[in-house]
Every structure is written in structure tokens, then in C-alpha cells.
Amino acid sequence: MAEAEELVKKGVLQQAEDIYFLTLDELIQIVKGEFAKDVPLLVADRKENYQWHKTLKPPRVMTSEGEIVTALPKKGAFPAGTLVGSPVSAGVAEGKARIVLKPEEAFLNEGEILVAPHTDPGWTPLFQSAKALVTEVGGLMTHGSVVAREYGIPAVVGVDEATRRIKDGQRIRVDGNRGFVEFLSDEDE
DSSP states (O other), rough: OOOOOOHHHHTOOGGGGGGSSOOHHHHHHHHTTOOOOOOOHHHHHHHHHHHHHHHHHOSSEETTTSOOEEOOOOOOSSSSEEEHHHHHHHEEEEEEEOOOOOOOOOOOOTTOEEEESSSOOOGGGGGGHHHGGEEEEETSSSSHHHHHHHHOEEEEEEOOOOOHHSSTTEEEEEEETTEEEEEEEEEEE
16 A cells, blocks of 8 residues: 555545556556556546446356356245244244344444345354344354354245345345345334
């Protein structure tokens, strides 16, 4: 970052964080004065591509050969209007849904239900406050499932578009025994 600040002072970069859009080889060439491309234009193009990539939705399952596996919707005696997923941690919990897309920007109050696209070890501190977990992707042995069982909170994973269909602050019921999410209110509270 010290080198990035120097490049900002020289007018090569517009802001220090632009350095993250360059490869190490490009950075070395820029510092040596051997880089032939317009750096601000290159960074702007990569930022645009980055924003576009953030809009993509990855498939729930992809094999090592690149095959995308799709599953039929689960059938069963689920209450009308519920979101169905896979039950991975037993129990039933009711509370306010908190939609979290990035753990570093999250604020989860004690007793709220964590609703996320997925989780990884960086999300673990949020489980201390969560009353339950709902994720869009996951299975029995994925991070969120294992941690939910360790914390003893109900969890349902593999709920298609959960972060879009559940409203932030909306009261929901998570049934980790049968694998569904039920809406208790229409709006956020």
C-alpha cells in the first residue's frame, strides 16, 4: 500500500485501492517505468468487469468437469408459500431476518436470523448472535451447516434466492427439522 500511495502521488493511480486491479507483474513493470499501457484506463476497465462479475449468480452445484447440476424442487407437505431447502441443523426458530451479503458490512442483533448467500470461516463471528441460519447454497457438510450444528441453531440451506425473497427485518420461521422457511409477516418490522 505504501507503493500504491507513491503511485497516487505520481499520478499513475487515482486512488491507492486501484492497485488491487493490477497483477504483480504489471505492478513491477509500472514501478520500473516499463509499463506501456494507460494504467487509469486499464484499472477502469477491470473495475467495470469486476462490477459485472458481481452480478452473476453461480450455480448451486458444479462438478469438477464443469457440468452444472440442477435438482428438481422438493416435494412434500410444506405449508403454502414457504421457501424449501435442505434441513441441516435441527430445531425451529422464529425471529427477524437479517439479510447479510458481506460479513464485513454486517450488523446482526442478538436473536436475529442470519440470511446469506453462503458462509465461510469469515462469517463465523455472526453465528454468536444468530438465532437461526438460512443460506442460498450449501449442503450437510458445508461451513454454515457444520457451524450451525456446533452452535445449536436451526439451519436450512439451499434456499433459492433467499436473500432476494426474504425481506430484511421480516419475521420468519426457520424449520431446521423439515427444511423450510415460513413467512410470519409480509413486511419488515
